[in-house]
Amino acid sequence: MLKRINKLPFELLSPQSTGVIGPYTKPIAYVSPGDEIEVETWDCYGGAVKPGQTRQQAVDRGIKLPANPVTGPIFVEGAEPGDVLAIDILGIKMPERGFTSLRQGVSPIGLQVEQAKTRFSEIIGNRIHYVTDKGRTISLEADPFIGTIGISPLSEAISTITPGSHGGNMDCPDIQTGARLLLKVNHKGALLSLGDVHAIQGDGEICGTAVEIDAVVRLRLNIIKGSNITWPHIETLEEIMTVCSARPLEDAARLAYRELINWMVADYGWNRDDAQILLSLVAKARIAQIVDPQYTVVAKLDKKYLKE
Amino acid sequence: MLKRINKLPFELLSPQSTGVIGPYTKPIAYVSPGDEIEVETWDCYGGAVKPGQTRQQAVDRGIKLPANPVTGPIFVEGAEPGDVLAIDILGIKMPERGFTSLRQGVSPIGLQVEQAKTRFSEIIGNRIHYVTDKGRTISLEADPFIGTIGISPLSEAISTITPGSHGGNMDCPDIQTGARLLLKVNHKGALLSLGDVHAIQGDGEICGTAVEIDAVVRLRLNIIKGSNITWPHIETLEEIMTVCSARPLEDAARLAYRELINWMVADYGWNRDDAQILLSLVAKARIAQIVDPQYTVVAKLDKKYLKE
């Protein structure tokens, strides 16, 4: 049976409910392990920026833009602190268009922006029609993923614009259809929230936005007892990955590699030094984003190297 | 005609000659633009660590390990400050084995090393036979590249272990056969030096070494007048890339993306804001290394997006 979880109406979005991930927000849905669910999500501004409009025009009309409003919390029956929540991403349905916004001032990579822009791109099938200033249309292959997904910390309520060990705004393109995301449960029921889906994003998300969309995300949730992880893990058919967020960026990379080594030791019987050497030879790393309050790096290892 | 440039004998390696890249070292060869050359290079310790031996045993025997000794400087006739030196990498011949070394103490990613190790791997054809502590052989596909390659700064003599705008120890796997590396000329003759070839390396080179090899590298050098770059550029059939080195790591990423945007503006007619937005959607970034005195990031754009 497929359970549908709708997003809250725009009028009910608020910093204290849909603007944080934490233990103080009342669950909006209860699901059982193994259930397949469909979750409706808002785009990063709660749909407040309309096609044909710029972000600035919405602000000028007195609209208070919600920041990365999430759908949730979803209470997972049986999830207890110390467990791991396994989230299988089964599908992401995209809308007919998404937008990209470049804000006035100094951009995240240190460039003076000549002209603030909000640009809508049509999404047709799996293609994104991106139109440049000069009117040229570039067809991009969509690669949709969940930008913000996380579960409650023990006691903190963390802004939905911040990533961390609880997940959150990781902006990590590897959290896509076919992947399993693993998060350490800190609170009874896990309290999962998600939103901020991107139709496509480059490494670093350097102008601060991707192709921002609302979406419907299909998931299956399971609880794993007796596992032990610190930071988010991702598993696909081909790879194991760890996702760590920190500043400066090298600290995010170091944490991600240490977590990956711990995984190799715990689940695949490697000794630590050997794991470190192998990663020095064959690991991949992705800079997910360098624009949020903590920066995110994904460390990856092809599973073919793991089999003993 | 193929010109061969031999490496100096081990006895002549010295910090002041083969340990720096700068204007104070006398050229060992003169080549003309368009010449195809074959350059013999040392491994990162000048061959001082022998098969069956550990790095520490070499040190204990009183051998002073050279640090990334380079072959050069090679004087390119006609190269003047303000020009760009284009280096086409035509081939890299690997030896029969390479080594990987993990040093005692706290590793670059912050792990206490249980046991210092120097591990030799056989290279057969294009496969590297890496043997784990437990005696398992893992066959890795070689992906050889030039770890250290650079030209003289205007006045500094920079250690061959440091990367920078002059190139140097970038440890960037994209500097491989088929690529063209572009460096800004600061000194008459350019004064090219290279060494430290790696048979394979993971993103970050996290244990501090890759599969370290001596090699014979085939190159063609050309001079481009009237171009304007600040940091190293790489061009392949598919991509344009920029290679920047700094600390913290986010500064290297920001510099690489700014340089890539400058390239799009100068050579492909993009406006700056538009280039920044496109990269936010489709760019790729590689963490080349986080173990040298400056950290290195490569920003990349698929050429298919460039064509107007």
Added chain:
Amino acid sequence: MLKRINKLPFELLSPQSTGVIGPYTKPIAYVSPGDEIEVETWDCYGGAVKPGQTRQQAVDRGIKLPANPVTGPIFVEGAEPGDVLAIDILGIKMPERGFTSLRQGVSPIGLQVEQAKTRFSEIIGNRIHYVTDKGRTISLEADPFIGTIGISPLSEAISTITPGSHGGNMDCPDIQTGARLLLKVNHKGALLSLGDVHAIQGDGEICGTAVEIDAVVRLRLNIIKGSNITWPHIETLEEIMTVCSARPLEDAARLAYRELINWMVADYGWNRDDAQILLSLVAKARIAQIVDPQYTVVAKLDKKYLKE
């Protein structure tokens, strides 16, 4: 009239109440602007580490150490979002002893710790009797200050070990008797919490602890309407200061200087460039701590330069 606000009993300390600063915790006291209050505070472990005992022994006895438990929230009548809360620190009463703890593993500055230590120092009058491993007593002059003091963010509940624009665990020795601390109000009633008093601390707090004490702090609270600040400000008879927390440390310093320039422009009529030049000649900066989740820098200007 002096109002006394007691700390919660140890049994009631919890991560969700005394372990975070945020809008979800019920006030424990209500005060009026102008009131003088006396607030009892816990030491950084809630008194769980007893004299003669080490931190590790407390942990081994199964005690869950609270992390920086605070006393609060204190609701200030009339405080509204957009106001500034002015906190005059009138006095700090120290107990008879405090402790310093160095934990096993790699210390925050990267040194392998030979032996974990918890060391109690007697406090007699204004002197701290610190005894070295070799049994030598060094008499330190106490310089007590409030390590953790902050008010509720708009929607986040932030761990009491983290500093930020809301204040929190700044570990800033300038927040001492005689100083006025100014914090931007985000939530009705401001919701002030404090704890983690230090009898003395060096710049950086490099081993992770200072001389940690419980204390009784006397304060007067006032509300300032129509002011505009982003980060915590401090004012004394001699200086104006700003306190910013970020990573890497240079970002904390840059933020603190920018906030100080804003202050000079807003309240003292300087133009921005001129303020920046003057600070380049005469400003002082303090590294408060480099051991918490964000690092803290204080930028300072002697008031004698401000008078027009």
Added chain:
Amino acid sequence: MLKRINKLPFELLSPQSTGVIGPYTKPIAYVSPGDEIEVETWDCYGGAVKPGQTRQQAVDRGIKLPANPVTGPIFVEGAEPGDVLAIDILGIKMPERGFTSLRQGVSPIGLQVEQAKTRFSEIIGNRIHYVTDKGRTISLEADPFIGTIGISPLSEAISTITPGSHGGNMDCPDIQTGARLLLKVNHKGALLSLGDVHAIQGDGEICGTAVEIDAVVRLRLNIIKGSNITWPHIETLEEIMTVCSARPLEDAARLAYRELINWMVADYGWNRDDAQILLSLVAKARIAQIVDPQYTVVAKLDKKYLKE
């Protein structure tokens, strides 16, 4: 006997001679240990910016501004690699004026500069008459120090704008009259160079310049055999200090504290853990600058705590 060492004439300043500190520059003077010398130094632009003129006007007139030209190298007889060079600063004679320059663009702390400025200040006795945009004169007490002072690395030639373990452009106000600076000798004769004296500077030197002056510096040089330091040390009557340069800034602070602990262990018999704890209670740290290619932190300990 007082030996005078003159600066080179402006026409002879060049990037390869006075623009780097390294082993490739021919000594301009030879001195014996114990000699008192007087060294003439250039300001940071070699005097090219004249009173009444702005930096930009000098550039527009086609003058190539030298970057931190130094006077040297001075060969110290008997200095061998492994020794320590002790430099006693006996006096600094200031000229009648100095200048401060704020450049166009984004300033080092991230502010858009409204108007580039070069501002000359009169120096009368020990007072600096700084005049604001609004015509107000502020009298600053001069606190002159040597901004750039260093000795040759083993093989690198380092730009005079960069600080490091060899000294260089540390911009550290503690290198002033009455202090003894200690530098590790890497090259026969030590090869001392200096320049870039500042009449006064705030912590961080945030606009990129201080009150920049040419000067005459009186020094006495001595060689200490059998000592062992890695980074520059400073000793005064009251304090011992270490000066480390790195990025990010926290790495400079960590290095400085580790070097200070090493000093306490080596020369004062402390054990390492105990030294680390004491510094956590009483150490001071100064942010010297956050504008050069490496950032500089000074860690300090009052000598009264050292005596056993």
